[in-house]
Amino acid sequence: MSRSNLMRALASVALAGDSSIHDDASLRDAIVLEMRxxxxxxPKQGVLVKDGVVHLWGVIESKEERRAIRVAAExxxxxxxxxxxxxxxxGSRAL
Incomplete structure (x- = not known):
């Protein structure tokens, strides 16, 4: 486990008691804001959240874009x- 993953895990445990921070709509808004x-x-309609699980939908131009979007959400x-x-x-080929 990397240091950043450990820090993320600790932060999520520390905040777990406050469910208002983690409701699906707030998570969606925070992800869209992170990418703004x-x-x-x-677009907002390309980010769906259900029970804290994020589903990302859309068309990308590169593997780097895919990675950047995923990192922003994570x-x-x-x-x-x-x-x-x-x-x-x-019709396009993945790079």
């Missing part, structure tokens, strides 16, 4: 896990 202003940001306290449904445009 980035050229690879997903970095939000209270996110239990991230499921990526991101796809490359039809």
């Amino acid at each position: 202003g980035k050229r690879w940001a997903l 970095g939000v306290p209270g996110v239990r896990c991230v499921e990526s449904h991101l796809e490359f445009p039809r």
Whole structure:
């Protein structure tokens, strides 16, 4: 386990007592805010959260974009896990 993963785990345990911080709508808003202003940001409708599990939907242009979006979502306290449904445009080849 990396140091950042350990810190994230400790932070989520420390905040677990306050469920208002981790309701699905607040998590979704925090993820969208985390991506705001980035050229690879997903629109709000591309971020779905159910019971702390984030589902990311959208079209991406590179593996780096996929990674950046995932890292942005994983970095939000209270996110239990991230499921990526991101796809490359039809007819394109993944880099």
